[in-house]
Amino acid sequence: MVLFRSAIADWNQVPSGSMKPTILEGDRVVVNKLAYDLKVPFTTWHLREWADPERGEIVTFYSPDDEKLLIKRVIGVPGDVVSMRNNQLYINDESAHYTRLDDSIVAQLDIWQRRNHAFFFEAIDNTTHAVMLKSAPPNAYNSFGPMAIPASKYLMLGDNRDNSRDSRRIGLVDRDRITGRAHTVAFSLNYEDYYLPRPNRFLYTLN
Numbered sequence: 001m002v003l004f005r006s007a008i009a010d011w012n013q014v015p016s017g018s019m020k021p022t023i024l025e026g027d028r029v030v031v032n033k034l035a036y037d038l039k040v041p042f043t044t045w046h047l048r049e050w051a052d053p054e055r056g057e058i059v060t061f062y063s064p065d066d067e068k069l070l071i072k073r074v075i076g077v078p079g080d081v082v083s084m085r086n087n088q089l090y091i092n093d094e095s096a097h098y099t100r101l102d103d104s105i106v107a108q109l110d111i112w113q114r115r116n117h118a119f120f121f122e123a124i125d126n127t128t129h130a131v132m133l134k135s136a137p138p139n140a141y142n143s144f145g146p147m148a149i150p151a152s153k154y155l156m157l158g159d160n161r162d163n164s165r166d167s168r169r170i171g172l173v174d175r176d177r178i179t180g181r182a183h184t185v186a187f188s189l190n191y192e193d194y195y196l197p198r199p200n201r202f203l204y205t206l207n
């Protein structure tokens with residue numbers, strides 16, 4: 001079982017809110033470790049590769065800053081030029097499109113977060129996902145670039161754009177640090193409500 005979880009599939013507990021509103025604290029996320037390659041168990045050594053992460057996918061990887069296992073969304077892939085202007089993304093000079101997020105997704109968050117954030121669907125190329133943003137003047141965190149993404153590097157961002165330790169702080173992520181693709185919430189416990197289960201998030205598909 002340990003070998004299976006190391007090389008084939010695993011679930012990861014999410015302790016922080018950096019991927020809200022897509023992933024909540026207390027979610028147990030299923031990660032396909034064969035999505036892109038086969039690795040030697042307990043290492044990041046690649047035996048064989050058959051696919052590369054694509055823009056919009058949620059992946060797990062080891063941080064180049066402190067080796068912690070993180071979960072973020074792939075935003076920039078090799079060959080892209082990425083910039084952000086006051087939390088609005090631009091990929092290869094094309095602006096992402098933003099539309100109103102479904103109320104059912106926003107309702108999963110507490111009232112303080114609902115009052116202090118704006119919620120959108122962010123569409124880039126053929127991918128669409130939820131993001132939450134604060135209204136703030138442009139700064140080094142919500143505005144950057146343009147940045148060219150070199151070969152074998154990826155730019156990762158959290159969906160909770162103003163509360164995520166991602167490529168804006170830890171830098172670009174090497175291809176061989178990526179451990180798998182997250183695709184489903186197996187089950188979820190509400191840390192703020194006596195660890196009661198959230199039945200509506202059981203087997204919830206991540207987008």
